[in-house]
Amino acid sequence: MKKKEFKTESKRVLDLMINSIYTNKEIFLRELISNASDAIDKLSFMSLTDKSIKYKKSDMEIRIDRDKDKRTLTISDTGCGMTEEELENNLGVIAESGSLHFKEENDGKKDVNIIGQFGVGFYSAFMVSKKVTVESHSYKNDKSYIWESEGTDGYTISEGTKKDIGTTITLYLKDDTDDIKYSDYLDEYRLRNIIKKYSDYISYPIKMEVTNNRKKEDSDEYEEYTELETLNSMMPLWKKDKKKIKEEDYNNFYSDKFYDYDKPLKVMHFNIEGNVNYTALLYIPSHAPYNYYMKDYEKGLELYTNGVLIMDKASDLLPDYYSFIKGVIDTDDIPLNISRETLQDDKNIKLIAKSIEGKIKKELIDMLNEDRDKYEQFYKAFGMQLKFGIYNDYGINKDKLSDLLMFYSSKEKKNITLKEYTDKLKEEDKNIYYACGESVDKIDMLPQVERVKDKYEVLYLTEYVDEFALKTIGTYNDKTFINVSSDQGDISTEEEKEEIKKENDESKELLDKMKDILKDNVKDVKFTNELKSHPVCLVSEGEVSTSMEKVINAMPTDEKISASEVLKININHKISNKLKELFKTNKEEFEKYTKVIYYEARLIEGLPIDNPTELSNLMCDIMASK
Numbered sequence: 001m002k003k004k005e006f007k008t009e010s011k012r013v014l015d016l017m018i019n020s021i022y023t024n025k026e027i028f029l030r031e032l033i034s035n036a037s038d039a040i041d042k043l044s045f046m047s048l049t050d051k052s053i054k055y056k057k058s059d060m061e062i063r064i065d066r067d068k069d070k071r072t073l074t075i076s077d078t079g080c081g082m083t084e085e086e087l088e089n090n091l092g093v094i095a096e097s098g099s100l101h102f103k104e105e106n107d108g109k110k111d112v113n114i115i116g117q118f119g120v121g122f123y124s125a126f127m128v129s130k131k132v133t134v135e136s137h138s139y140k141n142d143k144s145y146i147w148e149s150e151g152t153d154g155y156t157i158s159e160g161t162k163k164d165i166g167t168t169i170t171l172y173l174k175d176d177t178d179d180i181k182y183s184d185y186l187d188e189y190r191l192r193n194i195i196k197k198y199s200d201y202i203s204y205p206i207k208m209e210v211t212n213n214r215k216k217e218d219s220d221e222y223e224e225y226t227e228l229e230t231l232n233s234m235m236p237l238w239k240k241d242k243k244k245i246k247e248e249d250y251n252n253f254y255s256d257k258f259y260d261y262d263k264p265l266k267v268m269h270f271n272i273e274g275n276v277n278y279t280a281l282l283y284i285p286s287h288a289p290y291n292y293y294m295k296d297y298e299k300g301l302e303l304y305t306n307g308v309l310i311m312d313k314a315s316d317l318l319p320d321y322y323s324f325i326k327g328v329i330d331t332d333d334i335p336l337n338i339s340r341e342t343l344q345d346d347k348n349i350k351l352i353a354k355s356i357e358g359k360i361k362k363e364l365i366d367m368l369n370e371d372r373d374k375y376e377q378f379y380k381a382f383g384m385q386l387k388f389g390i391y392n393d394y395g396i397n398k399d400k401l402s403d404l405l406m407f408y409s410s411k412e413k414k415n416i417t418l419k420e421y422t423d424k425l426k427e428e429d430k431n432i433y434y435a436c437g438e439s440v441d442k443i444d445m446l447p448q449v450e451r452v453k454d455k456y457e458v459l460y461l462t463e464y465v466d467e468f469a470l471k472t473i474g475t476y477n478d479k480t481f482i483n484v485s486s487d488q489g490d491i492s493t494e495e496e497k498e499e500i501k502k503e504n505d506e507s508k509e510l511l512d513k514m515k516d517i518l519k520d521n522v523k524d525v526k527f528t529n530e531l532k533s534h535p536v537c538l539v540s541e542g543e544v545s546t547s548m549e550k551v552i553n554a555m556p557t558d559e560k561i562s563a564s565e566v567l568k569i570n571i572n573h574k575i576s577n578k579l580k581e582l583f584k585t586n587k588e589e590f591e592k593y594t595k596v597i598y599y600e601a602r603l604i605e606g607l608p609i610d611n612p613t614e615l616s617n618l619m620c621d622i623m624a625s626k
């Protein structure tokens, strides 16, 4: 029979499995049992709509068989099975699995992590086996096929003889080495433990022939006998008594189900009885999945009714801004044949979604108040999503989310909430000041920030969505958000304002000339007394700030906007006198200075420069003329 080659990427992952130094090899069993359980779920699911499929819950099972002589371990299920084509496609390639992306991004790093980070699925069988066969009979047709492989050199597919629908996977265990006794995986107690540890909640019985002792009739002696025993309790974790669940159980369930092998940040397990009844087991992950901020990330919760999985990603249960939540909802209050389409309109689903949202919010607020470090970690991973939530849908959800925001404070030198900012304000303080930039350090150096931060606390906005979110919120606790780089950010006293106005009126001719030189680039040129040590800055007037200009123009659309900018020159800086002098004595030099000053102001703001060559030439001219 002709051997087929694995696709390159599968080969690499397979290689990794075969040569794995991962110590936790036992997880192969969890993976295979999960696949078996998924396959039964699938059959059950299909039978809801296709009446020709024979499905009886009580007939469904997963079996583990051991053969010590042949050193084989067999995992069989009564699930949907695979056709020849499916065997080829599902086991010949690693398709959607996250492991590959991970591998590509992290090539060269320790291979231990790949297993730690993602479910590795079927291929993990090769961590303990030198050969694997999969015989499968799909519910879709009347044939069965055998897929067989000894590892990276390829696989074969041939016709099989399996009569019942389902899949049987046989593992030919590797030879024992000094370090690893693969034959342990044939040991009854070892298998019992592994199954209990990882797969106890699996909702179908996992049966295995085991040896037990019993007392002989009419005698005090004991005898051994074998029986088929169900090893898992089958009670879904979320249905168990909270008091009897250990943290480890919650974590194992999480990693097994959601392929995240980092502990979740928070577990929420609750039971609601009221207008609608449901049980929820929800998790806040400790980090964003690699594709979280990409289009292909799908939000949603697993939805069960009467213990039957109805949908694996019911997206209507979660608002977009909480799309990071993972978990399970179990309710008897929805129809079994609910579909993605009808789910949206279901009254009870809406009630559940609303109730869940409230619970998540409360949990986050509690975390914010009681465990700041944890909240910081959460915010680092998912804060951006909250800000998008505020900005999206024309700000309809802003009030639900604004309490969850945090920004770096110029005073506290750490993240603070908007409430913490406004709580410190006096009645007469009307504004919440903020500044935008690439990083805290860069913002701290902005000319406009320097002066305001002496008097007021300034929030530093480092993410491009930040200012859009604050503009959407508009006011918080009756205080208005003010960008220190905007004309509203002027915090001078009436006296100071009067003083500088006089100065500007007197220098009108000079300033008009500068404006003339800079043409459409600036709306105005003014002297200012707002800057401390910096010579120049750009200040935006109107709704569009300089940082918003940067963000919008960086987007891949044709729409380009420009903030209406005023060039301000520090009247207390030497450069002001120099300009005045040149204006009188040397118009040519005055023009050069004007241009350089404008370019500088753009550079400080992090704005692009249209003509760097001109800047360079001007600078050299000025330097050479000294």
Ligand code: ADP
Pocket: 031, 035, 036, 039, 077, 079, 080, 081, 082, 090, 091, 097, 119, 120, 121, 122, 123, 167
């Ligand atoms: P994953 O489970 O993450 O999709 P796997 O490598 O474990 O990745 O499995 C690949 C695919 O093979 C599964 O998605 C499923 O379609 C199919 N499969 C695996 N085991 C079984 C099984 N016991 N019965 C039916 N299909 C299976």
